[in-house]
Amino acid sequence: MNKQTSNPIAQKSKKWFIDALLKLMKKQPYKEITVKQLSKEAGLDRSTFYRNFDSKEDILLLHLRDISEEYIDKLRPIYQLDMEKQASIFFEFFNENRSLISLLHQNDLSILLLDVHAASAAPSAG
Template structure:
């Protein structure tokens, strides 16, 4: 659980704690990182950590949620959306966060990342439903969103597992091919 606050000092402390965790992840496995180490790396007391977070997972989840919010803002800014445009936003977003995605996969934390993004699927739908030239039956929307999110997620993980051997253009072409395969007869 995260203890939210609008206090600038609290926001700054949370940011430093997140940066400390991300830095430590580059040095050692997640399961070997202690809260004490995170607080020390952030030049804060453990009590400051616990004032904002109940656990290091809560700290990580706040960061994951911030990534999801950033992705949502990018989708919201898009116009005349289709799956090609969604895939371009998705791939470009993760290319910017490639080091983090590599660390999450290496530490078996990618399921937390997927969970954070799945939590925002209703918001993604709400933000984008009027931007597509076609509309889907609302009764099936939740299932369709899960299908698309799972497919996009698995492509991203396949890309990570291949040590990023495919280019941005390769990934976009794959998304386009999949869209044609799934939606055109």
């Protein structure tokens, strides 16, 4: 699980791990990427990885939640969203993220997209 913090250094470290994982996934299968490789690519210690994440999957989920929030933010300011505008935003969003979606698909991780969507669509408790 992604360990929540508002510490700017931790936020930057998380971003570096995201970038490192996506870069490594372009070169080799996700399953073969080790925390050691990931830490080296990010320029950070393994202890920093474990301070922020429990697994590589947590990195992907954090990134997918972030881009999902971006998508929702694009929809939110439009008061009356007609189908044409909705479709335009949808296709623009997926076009902007097609390389990530392709990487997920190539590594049999497409289910993560549904996990993130289901979590964001679920009603919040409280």
